[in-house]
Amino acid sequence: MTGGPFVDAVPAAHLAERLEALVPGAVLETVLFRNEVTVVVPAALIVAACRALKDDPESDCVMLTDVTSVHHLEGDFEHEVIYQLHSLEKNHRIRLKVKLRPGETIPSVTPVWKGANWLEREVFDLAGVRFSGHPDLRRIIMPDDYPDHPLRKDFDVEGGPTSIDLPGRAASPGFRDMDHA
Numbered sequence: 001m002t003g004g005p006f007v008d009a010v011p012a013a014h015l016a017e018r019l020e021a022l023v024p025g026a027v028l029e030t031v032l033f034r035n036e037v038t039v040v041v042p043a044a045l046i047v048a049a050c051r052a053l054k055d056d057p058e059s060d061c062v063m064l065t066d067v068t069s070v071h072h073l074e075g076d077f078e079h080e081v082i083y084q085l086h087s088l089e090k091n092h093r094i095r096l097k098v099k100l101r102p103g104e105t106i107p108s109v110t111p112v113w114k115g116a117n118w119l120e121r122e123v124f125d126l127a128g129v130r131f132s133g134h135p136d137l138r139r140i141i142m143p144d145d146y147p148d149h150p151l152r153k154d155f156d157v158e159g160g161p162t163s164i165d166l167p168g169r170a171a172s173p174g175f176r177d178m179d180h181a
Contacts, residue, residue: 026048039094061085061086064115067109067120079100
């Protein structure tokens, strides 16, 4: 036993090369940082890349552990959608990242993993990323008529939309309501 109950994951740098062999053009960039591999994939090839990594016996990334996103206020890309894949049998992980320009959508990976349904709905609800081909893309946490996406960098954490403000004082005052010396 090596210092604890956890088994160190196998660095999966070879998976980027394997992905490029399985889906030509799928690897735009590969980043290896602290034994973690991130591969930037074009949006149009995300489903093919996920299916290849799942179905290929050498890759064996049968588990989609998370889908998340990052919103950017500046730069060429508005969103980065991040997929965390894991092989239980081979104990390696790979992160796929898709960069989206303003207004772009990304194909849903629910045909590859049914569990992506809820993960993509959460990313849509909280960050505003739209997944084309999703079987049920609607809000999962916020009210259906809520106009904003709370995990976007331009979300107003102090005021937010006034359409759902309840009467009375807020339970916790925001920065604007505090006394400043």
